[in-house]
Amino acid sequence: MKKRMLFIVNPSSGTIKIKDSLLEVCQIFCEGGYELTLNVTKYISDAVGDALDQTPPYDLIVSCGGDGTLNSMVSSLVPRPDHPLIAHIPAGSTNDFGRSIGLNGSPADIARQIMAGIPSNLDIGSFNGQYFSYVASFGAFTETSYNTPQSLKNRLGHLAYVLEGVKDLSSIEPCHMKILHGDETIEGNYIWGAVCNSTSIGGLIRLNSELVDFNDGLFEVMLIKSPKTLIDLTKIIVSINTQVYDPDVVHFFQANEICIYPETEIPWTLDGEYAPGSKEIHIKNIHDALQILV
Numbered sequence: 001m002k003k004r005m006l007f008i009v010n011p012s013s014g015t016i017k018i019k020d021s022l023l024e025v026c027q028i029f030c031e032g033g034y035e036l037t038l039n040v041t042k043y044i045s046d047a048v049g050d051a052l053d054q055t056p057p058y059d060l061i062v063s064c065g066g067d068g069t070l071n072s073m074v075s076s077l078v079p080r081p082d083h084p085l086i087a088h089i090p091a092g093s094t095n096d097f098g099r100s101i102g103l104n105g106s107p108a109d110i111a112r113q114i115m116a117g118i119p120s121n122l123d124i125g126s127f128n129g130q131y132f133s134y135v136a137s138f139g140a141f142t143e144t145s146y147n148t149p150q151s152l153k154n155r156l157g158h159l160a161y162v163l164e165g166v167k168d169l170s171s172i173e174p175c176h177m178k179i180l181h182g183d184e185t186i187e188g189n190y191i192w193g194a195v196c197n198s199t200s201i202g203g204l205i206r207l208n209s210e211l212v213d214f215n216d217g218l219f220e221v222m223l224i225k226s227p228k229t230l231i232d233l234t235k236i237i238v239s240i241n242t243q244v245y246d247p248d249v250v251h252f253f254q255a256n257e258i259c260i261y262p263e264t265e266i267p268w269t270l271d272g273e274y275a276p277g278s279k280e281i282h283i284k285n286i287h288d289a290l291q292i293l294v
Contacts, residue, residue, distance in 0.1 A: 003033060004056065010063070012065075026038060066272070135198055137196070191227075
């Protein structure tokens with residue numbers, strides 16, 4: 001009996017590079033031994049929910065779209081007791097997650113990589129009960145990801161984030177917060193922060209790939225302090241570019257669970273999608289939550 005696959009394509013994501021090779025990608029999946037069901041919809045969570053209620057169950061669910069599409073699939077799967085294998089074909093504007101796990105090339109190339117891939121466990125994040133697949137972030141450039149018009153993202157891709165992000169610089173307001181992780185407490189004024197399981201964040205900041213393990217039960221946490229002088233700003237830029245983090249301006253550590261207490265309820269993004277702020281934020285690593293073909 002053939003294995004069953006659900007292939008969900010979000011027609012609203014990014015540049016939709018797959019539109020010219022959709023039949024080829026479907027053929028690759030079928031030749032890989034799967035009985036394929038194709039669902040073209042922007043309502044990813046509904047599609048996943050309906051699929052999980054079917055008998056016999058699907059063996060593999062593949063999403064095609066941006067990081068938000070992946071987030072919708074992951075968020076629908078994690079609360080369920082039984083999880084099929086997952087895979088993802090990046091087709092968004094930034095594709096942080098796809099870049100981090102080495103998914104490169106055309107959609108057909110990535111489909112072949114998926115068919116030749118092996119299951120790997122994947123940690124997922126919980127943010128006050130909401131889920132994220134690779135990053136929860138706040139501060140400078142955070143609003144860029146959900147305020148940049150989709151039409152601009154489609155035309156300019158990653159450049160759209162950079163252009164919109166530059167506009168943020170003149171209005172950056174630091175946020176004072178206290179952060180607890182393990183037995184340590186840190187406190188300060190921060191202009192940006194991220195709790196992530198990725199080597200790329202917003203297409204703007206890269207982490208050393210040697211520091212990132214997608215299923216070690218730990219998140220990488222980066223907090224950029226508010227610069228007081230031009231020297232501080234220079235240190236921040238050097239730290240980010242060299243990936244050698246100066247503790248005077250950048251807090252960097254790993255943790256499986258952190259609690260954050262900001263003075264103001266600043267907005268966050270989860271995988272590039274808006275999330276409301278709170279006076280108390282609890283972020284936890286759900287170790288080995290899913291299995292992904294990579």
